[in-house]
Amino acid sequence: MSRMERCPLCRAAHRGGAQCHRCGADLTLLLTIEDQAEQWRVRAMADLANGDPNAARTAIERACKLKRTPYDSILQAFLSSDRG
Numbered sequence: 001m002s003r004m005e006r007c008p009l010c011r012a013a014h015r016g017g018a019q020c021h022r023c024g025a026d027l028t029l030l031l032t033i034e035d036q037a038e039q040w041r042v043r044a045m046a047d048l049a050n051g052d053p054n055a056a057r058t059a060i061e062r063a064c065k066l067k068r069t070p071y072d073s074i075l076q077a078f079l080s081s082d083r084g
């Protein structure tokens with residue numbers, strides 16, 4: 001589920017493990033944070049589908065605190081304009 005593409009320390013391409021194959025950095029925490037952000041993002045979409053934009057806004061804010069993506073910014077702007 002992770003979207004990490006490169007090791008933050010040595011920039012080696014990430015091959016999917018919990019450790020960087022090149023420098024041996026422990027990526028567990030970063031991967032966990034990315035997964036948690038992704039879960040909040042999924043939650044936001046579910047809240048939106050359920051007609052609860054306030055809950056969706058809260059969920060996407062939590063995702064952004066963990067890891068902000070361009071997608072989050074778009075969704076936040078959408079939810080903000082929704083409130084009027």
Ligand SMILES: [Zn+2]
Binds near residue numbers: 007008012025
């Ligand atoms: Zn590395």
